[in-house]
Structures are given as structure tokens and as C-alpha cells.
Amino acid sequence: MAVGSVRWRPVALGAAGVLGLVVLWEGYKALGPAEGVTVAGQAVLPRTTDLGMPHVWDMIGRALEPATSIEGAAPVWLAVVQAALVTLGTATAGLLLGTVVGILLALLMQRFVVAEWAVQPWLILSQTVPLIALAPLVVSWGGRLQLGPVQWETWMSVGVIASYLAFFPMAVGALRGLKSPEAAHTDLFRTYATSWWTTLLRLRLPAAVPYLLPALRLATAAAILGAVVAEVSTGHKGGIGRLIIEYAQSGSADPAKAWAPIAGAVLLGLFAAGLVYLLGLALGRYRRQEETA
Amino acid sequence: MTQDRLTVPATATTPTSGGDPAVRVAGVDKVFTGRRGQVEALHQVDLVVDPGEFVSLIGPSGCGKSTLLRLVADLDSPTAGTIEVFGKSARRARLDQDYGIAFQSAGLLPWRSVADNVELPLRLHGADGATRRGRVAELLEMVGLSEFAGSFPDQLSGGMQQRVAIARSLAENPRLLLMDEPFGALDEMTRERMQSELVRITSETGAAVVFVTHSIPEAVFLSHRVVVMTPRPGRITGEVDVRLGDQRDEDLREDERFFAAVTAVREALHGRPTPASGAHGRDLR
Ligand SMILES: Nc1ncnc2c1ncn2[C@@H]1O[C@H](COP(=O)(O)OP(=O)(O)OP(=O)(O)O)[C@@H](O)[C@H]1O
Ligand SMILES: [Mg+2]
Numbered sequence: 001m002a003v004g005s006v007r008w009r010p011v012a013l014g015a016a017g018v019l020g021l022v023v024l025w026e027g028y029k030a031l032g033p034a035e036g037v038t039v040a041g042q043a044v045l046p047r048t049t050d051l052g053m054p055h056v057w058d059m060i061g062r063a064l065e066p067a068t069s070i071e072g073a074a075p076v077w078l079a080v081v082q083a084a085l086v087t088l089g090t091a092t093a094g095l096l097l098g099t100v101v102g103i104l105l106a107l108l109m110q111r112f113v114v115a116e117w118a119v120q121p122w123l124i125l126s127q128t129v130p131l132i133a134l135a136p137l138v139v140s141w142g143g144r145l146q147l148g149p150v151q152w153e154t155w156m157s158v159g160v161i162a163s164y165l166a167f168f169p170m171a172v173g174a175l176r177g178l179k180s181p182e183a184a185h186t187d188l189f190r191t192y193a194t195s196w197w198t199t200l201l202r203l204r205l206p207a208a209v210p211y212l213l214p215a216l217r218l219a220t221a222a223a224i225l226g227a228v229v230a231e232v233s234t235g236h237k238g239g240i241g242r243l244i245i246e247y248a249q250s251g252s253a254d255p256a257k258a259w260a261p262i263a264g265a266v267l268l269g270l271f272a273a274g275l276v277y278l279l280g281l282a283l284g285r286y287r288r289q290e291e292t293a
Numbered sequence: 294m295t296q297d298r299l300t301v302p303a304t305a306t307t308p309t310s311g312g313d314p315a316v317r318v319a320g321v322d323k324v325f326t327g328r329r330g331q332v333e334a335l336h337q338v339d340l341v342v343d344p345g346e347f348v349s350l351i352g353p354s355g356c357g358k359s360t361l362l363r364l365v366a367d368l369d370s371p372t373a374g375t376i377e378v379f380g381k382s383a384r385r386a387r388l389d390q391d392y393g394i395a396f397q398s399a400g401l402l403p404w405r406s407v408a409d410n411v412e413l414p415l416r417l418h419g420a421d422g423a424t425r426r427g428r429v430a431e432l433l434e435m436v437g438l439s440e441f442a443g444s445f446p447d448q449l450s451g452g453m454q455q456r457v458a459i460a461r462s463l464a465e466n467p468r469l470l471l472m473d474e475p476f477g478a479l480d481e482m483t484r485e486r487m488q489s490e491l492v493r494i495t496s497e498t499g500a501a502v503v504f505v506t507h508s509i510p511e512a513v514f515l516s517h518r519v520v521v522m523t524p525r526p527g528r529i530t531g532e533v534d535v536r537l538g539d540q541r542d543e544d545l546r547e548d549e550r551f552f553a554a555v556t557a558v559r560e561a562l563h564g565r566p567t568p569a570s571g572a573h574g575r576d577l578r
Contacts, residue, residue, distance in 0.1 A: 184400035187368050192417050193388045202417065206404050286404045288447050 022056050029053045054256040059263070062256035076257060080243065080264035087239040088268060090155050091220075091227040094162025098219060101163065102170025109171075110178040110204070111196070127168050131226065135161055135233035154236045161234075162226035166219040173215025177208025209286035213276065220272045228265055240265050313380030315469050315501035316342040316365055321374030323360055323527075334360045336526035338374070344468070347495055347502045349512035349519045351562065357527025358505040359397065362471050365503060366394055378469065386469075390418065393467035395475040397505075399454040401446040401461075408433065408442040411460045418465070432460035435490060452479040456487065463494065470495070470502045476511065485546075488514055492541050509562070513537075513554045514546065521561045531561035 029048045036052070037045035046052045054062075063080070066073040074082075105123070109116035138160050142152040181203050189199045231241025243261040250257060280287065323335040334357045342348045350358045363369045364376055367383040378386035386392065393414075401410045409416075411432050412425045420428075433439045436456040446454055455478045462470060476484045492515060495502055506512050512519045513535055521531035535554045537545060545551055 182400075184396055184398050185402065187363075187396070188394075188400055189417075190368060191366055191387060191392075191394050192414055193390065194417050198417060202413075203402070206402070209404075285445075288403050288445055 025053065025056060029055070051255050054259065058256040059259045062254070063260045063263075067257075076260045080240070080260050083238065083240040083243045083261065084264045084268045087224070087227050087231065087241065087265075088272070090158045090231075090239060091162050091223045091268075091272075093155075093159040094164075094227060095166050095220060095223040096163075097159065098163035098166025098223060099170050099216070102167040102215075102219070103174045105167070105171045106174030106178055107200075109175050116175075123168065123171060126164070131161065131165070131229055132233055134164065135230055139234050154234055155238075157234055158227055158230040158236050158239070161230035162223040165222035165226035169215045169218035169222060170212075173211045173218075174208060177211030177215075178204045180211060181207045206286050209283050210290045213280045213283070213287070216279070217273060217276050220276055221269055224265070224269050224272060240268065313344075313377075314341045315344045315346065315379060316340065316503060317375075317377040318361070318365070319375050319377075321361075321364065321371045321376060323357070323364060323369070324372045333526035335364075335371075336528050338527070338529055340520065340529065342469075342501050342503060344379075344501050345495075345499045346518065347492075347504065347516045349504045349506055349516040350522060351506055351509065351512050351519055351558065352522030352527075353524055354507075355527075356522040356524035358522060359473050360527065361522075362473050362503060362505055366392065366471050390414075390465060391467065392469040392471050393462035393465060394471045395455075395458050395462040395473065397473045397477065399446070399451070399458040399478075401454055401457055403446050405445075406442065407438060407444050407446070407449070407457050410446065410457055411464060413461060414464045428464060432463060435463075435494075436460045436487075452483055455479060456483075459487070459491075466498060466500075468500055470500050470504075472502065473505045474507065475504075477507070484511070485543075489542070491515060509555050509558050510546070510551075513551060513558060514541065519554075519558050519561075521558065523564075530564070533557045533561055 028045070032045060032048040034048055036043055036047040050058070063077040064075055067076045067079045105119060109119055135157070139154065139157045142154075142157045142160070145152045178200075185203055185207070186199075189203050194202070227239065228241040228244070230236070231239040232245055236242060240261050244258075244265070247254075247258045247261055318338055318340040321335055321338045322333070325332045325334055338357075338361060340348075340361075350361065352358060360369070364371050365378060365383060367376075367387040370383075376383045379391055381389070381391075402413065405413065408429050412429045415425045415428060429442070430439070433442055436459060438453060438456055438460070441449065441453065446457070449457070455475060459472075459475055462472070462475075476487055479487060488511060491502075494500070502515075504512070504515060506515075513533075514537075516535050519533045519535060520529055521533070522528065523530045533554065537548075537550055537554065
């Protein structure tokens with residue numbers, strides 16, 4: 001493909017995928033049993049009532065109406081967008097922190113074989129700790145922190161939890177990428193007697209780009225997921241996680257409303273993925289191997 | 294293309310001072326220890342290359358030619374024996390950038406354009422922009438790739454990539470060139486043209502060359518001396534003094550002395566006695 005041009009095929013396929021989902025939803029709602037499908041007492045498919053599965057157009061219609069009956073209340077979609085932006089901010093902070101930590105760990109492991117042996121197991125272990133267990137810990141530790149004049153705030157806890165999910169794919173991807181230059185290239189730099197730092201800048205980092213981009217894609221999704229879940233479990237206000245809980249509570253009276261923040265979270269994820277895709281286009285010259293391969 | 298000329302800065306032609314040879318390999322052994330036991334890649338290798346001398350290493354696959362070159366380049370260290378480059382340790386010579394190298398594979402950086410690949414050593418060693426541009430233009434013209442300056446390696450054929458790698462090895466006018474089958478991927482015509490260019494460059498710059506090849510005519514055309522190696526363990530078993538004079542042009546390829554030298558090298562490779570001829574072969578066994 002031509003470097004630097006947006007490919008329309010995946011965009012069209014993506015749109016078709018969304019449309020397919022809508023058709024599936026409405027199709028099941030129209031044809032499925034009202035009581036849902038249960039197998040041995042376990043619900044496998046949801047009830048198709050308007051309470052369980054509102055029509056897609058009802059959800060969209062509800063999103064355009066004011067959020068509450070209070071005079072002058074903002075429409076649901078605006079509240080969702082505002083919350084999504086708050087979550088995007090926290091997730092970005094978490095992603096940055098996670099990326100820095102992940103790449104530093106990878107550098108350490110690339111530089112010192114001993115470090116790789118020492119760090120790898122902890123890296124794996126870190127990802128087996130459930131997020132839900134972690135959130136209250138981070139909040140209570142953070143609460144006891146006093147960083148000079150800066151007071152620890154809950155959004156920082158949310159960011160830290162998001163970074164905790166984001167650093168792992170970055171560390172793994174960066175390590176593979178930093179180790180990817182072939183022997184002919186590392187030999188060449190050795191004959192040029194370049195320092196470790198110059199070799200990193202001119203050889204290892206450029207060679208790592210094809211590994212860093214997919215890692216970043218995973219880390220971005222993880223950071224957003226982490227931020228949303230952390231908002232829920234720390235009770236942090238203002239973000240989309242909180243909004244999901246809030247609107248769900250108005251559940252039986254206003255079933256269509258609860259879907260708006262969920263759609264917001266999905267769109268947030270797509271938006272972030274789009275940004276990573278654009279970054280990939282900008283770094284096209286470092287991905288020539290990918291495209292010819 | 295025959296008019297291609299590389300202008301050589303005056304600094305490069307300074308004759309090497311003193312009596313230190315460009316390369317001195319003495320009593321070198323190299324043993325690789327792998328999972329499946331040990332491989333003796335080199336056994337008691339002695340080799341001296343004088344400043345400005347062109348020496349080819351020839352021998353069957355696996356006889357340790359690349360290994361010997363890597364030891365001289367300080368990319369690996371010998372198990373026993375010593376290696377000196379211009380009277381210094383191989384390591385010191387590498388740090389001082391005393392040699393340029395071209396590997397068996399081109400090894401271009403895929404994210405750099407052709408021009409940026411050629412300028413890589415200059416850039417890494419802090420040459421200023423104007424110097425770099427001038428030098429890159431000269432080198433690309435010499436290897437006949439001026440129009441491809443902005444292309445990327447994946448847009449070039451294997452032979453073109455190899456020519457870029459050769460230009461890169463010459464970028465800093467090294468006093469010693471280490472070349473591992475650099476023309477292996479080239480078609481016969483380009484190959485002969487590159488050989489003539491290399492002869493001209495090295496006689497102009499006075500650079501010494503250690504050149505690995507599988508081709509007897511190539512070794513004979515290029516070299517002052519052809520060193521013959523045999524495998525298991527890798528040893529130097531013969532030497533042919535070629536000395537076809539500095540006037541080496543296309544006519545030489547059809548000269549009687551050229552064929553005599555080719556025969557001498559072939560017989561040294563096959564371990565048969567060398568008959569009297571224009572070239573002087575020595576069996577070192
Ligand atoms: N890093 C290594 N580890 C183990 N064995 C090695 C290594 N490098 C080379 N060898 C062995 O050393 C011997 C000489 O290898 P070398 O690459 O020097 O041969 P060569 O003469 O260059 O062959 P060719 O003409 O095929 O390039 C071979 O038997 C090879 O298997
Ligand atoms: Mg070899």
C-alpha cells in the first residue's frame with residue numbers, strides 16, 4: 001500500500017460491522033423469546049423486552065433528550081461526551097505513565113540479561129493480580145501519600161490503575177522490539193564503536209517501532225478499560241465509569257438511558273485506536289519491513 | 294559508467310608511517326563452543342597484510358574465512374594467538390575506526406534511504422552536513438546509484454543493495470577495508486565493473502584490503518596475493534603471489550599471465566604442486 005494514505009477498505013468494513021451488530025440486536029429482539037433463553041437455569045441469552053433490550057432507535061433518541069427532568073439539564077449525549085473526555089484524560093495520564101515504565105523496564109531487561117531473569121517473573125505475576133483487588137489498595141496508599149504541596153487525588157489513583165494495565169503490553173512489546181535488530185546490524189554498529197545510547201537511538205528504537213505500535217494499541221485499550229473499571233471501583237466522579245453506574249440505577253424507569261455511557265466507552269476506545277492508527281501512518285518509514293513482509 | 298571517478302581527499306592518501314603492517318595475525322586459534330560440542334574454526338593461522346596490499350582469502354565453504362575477518366574486525370576474539378591492526382590491538386583499531394567493513398549480507402537499515410545509509414558512519418561520527426552531502430554524492434556516483442539516493446533499500450535489487458553497502462564501507466576513507474564476499478550477489482557485468490572500481494579506489498587511497506571470495510578469477514584480478522584456506526580445522530595452506538602490476542584493466546582479464554595465476558590458485562586450492570608460471574605459488578603445508 002502507499003505509505004501515508006488512509007485505507008478506506010477497513011473503514012468500510014468497520015461500518016459494516018457496526019451495522020451488522022444493530023441488525024443482530026434488532027433481529028434477536030424481534031424474533032427471540034420474551035423471557036430470554038435459559039439453559040439448565042442459566043441465562044444464556046437476554047430477555048427481549050423493552051426493559052432488557054431497548055430498541056436501538058430508542059437508545060439514540062434518549063441520548064438526544066435532556067439527562068434529567070430538571071429545567072435546563074444537558075442532553076444525555078453531552079453528559080456522556082463530557083464524562084468520556086474526563087476518562088480520556090485520566091486514561092492518557094495512565095497510558096503515558098505505563099508507557100514510560102514499560103519501556104524503561106524493557107531497556108533494563110535488554111541492557112542486562114540478569115535484569116531480564118529477575119524482572120520477567122514479576123512482570124507476569126503483576127498481571128495476575130485482579131484489578132478489583134488492586135483499586136482499594138491504590139486509593140488507600142495514595143491517600144497516605146503527601147507529595148510536597150500536591151495532594152493525592154482519586155483521579156491519580158485511577159490513572160495509576162490504568163497504567164498498571166498499560167505497562168505490561170508495552171514492556172513485552174518494547175523488549176521484543178529492542179532485541180529485534182539482526183546480527184548484521186548490531187555487528188555494524190559495533191564496528192562503528194558507537195555507545196550504547198547511540199545504538200539505542202539509531203538502531204534499536206527505530207527497529208522496535210513495528211513492535212511498539214501493536215503494543216501501544218493493546219496498552220491504549222487496556223488503559224481505557226482500566227480507567228473505566230477503576231472509576232467504578234474507586235467511586236471517582238466525573239468519568240464515564242461513574243456515569244455507567246449512575247444511569248444504570250435509573251434502570252427500570254429509563255432503560256434506554258443506561259446504554260448511552262456504554263456506547264460512549266466504546267466510542268472512546270475506537271477514538272483512541274484511531275489515534276494510534278494515525279501515529280502508525282506517521283511512522284511509516286519505520287514500518288517498511290512490515291509492509292513488504 | 295566507465296568515467297565514474299571518485300575524488301579522493303588528500304588525507305586518505307597519506308602513506309602509513311613506520312613498518313607496522315596493516316594486519317598481523319599470529320598463531321591464531323578460534324574454537325566455537327556450542328551445545329553440540331566444539332568447532333575448531335581456525336587452527337594456527339598466521340597472516341601479514343602490508344599497508345596498501347590487497348589480499349584475498351579463498352577456500353571452500355566453512356573454512357573460516359568469515360571468522361578470520363571477524364576476528365580482525367574485533368567482532369569476535371581469538372581463542373589463542375594475537376591480532377594486530379596497524380600495530381595496535383584489534384580492539385583499539387576498531388575504536389579508532391581504522392577499517393571499513395562490508396559483510397556478506399548488505400545489512401542496510403530499512404528505514405533509511407540509500408543516501409542516509411551511505412552517510413550512516415559519517416553521521417554517527419559527527420561529520421557536518423556539507424561534508425556528508427558531498428561525500429555521499431561522490432560515493433553514490435561511484436557505485437552508479439546516484440538516481441536512487443532517495444529510494445529505500447526494499448526498492449532495490451540485492452545487487453544494488455550490496456553496492457550501497459560497499460559505498461558505506463568506503464565512506465570514511467579507511468586505511469583498511471575488510472570485505473566478505475561483497476560482490477557475491479552481483480551479476481557478472483556489474484561485478485567486473487565493481488572489481489575495476491575497487492582496484493582503482495584502493496590504488497588511489499592506498500588502502501589495504503582483506504577480501505573474502507569464492508571466485509578464483511576475482512581473487513586473481515583484484516589481489517596482490519591470494520591466500521588459500523582449507524577446512525576442518527580452518528588453516529592457511531597456500532599462497533599465490535599474483536603481482537600483475539598496478540595497470541590492471543579489462544585487457545588483463547584476457548592476458549596470459551592472468552590465466553597462469555588462475556591456474557596457480559586453482560592448483561593451490563586442490564593441493565596439487567604448482568608448475569612454474571608467472572605467478573609464484575607456495576605450499577605452506
Ligand atoms: N558463531 C558461531 N558459532 C559456532 N560455530 C561457528 C560460528 N561461526 C562460525 N562457526 C563455524 O566455524 C566454521 C567456519 O565458519 P565461517 O563462517 O568462518 O566459514 P566461511 O569460510 O566464511 O564459509 P562461507 O564461505 O560459507 O562463508 C564453520 O564450521 C562454522 O560452522
Ligand atoms: Mg563466510
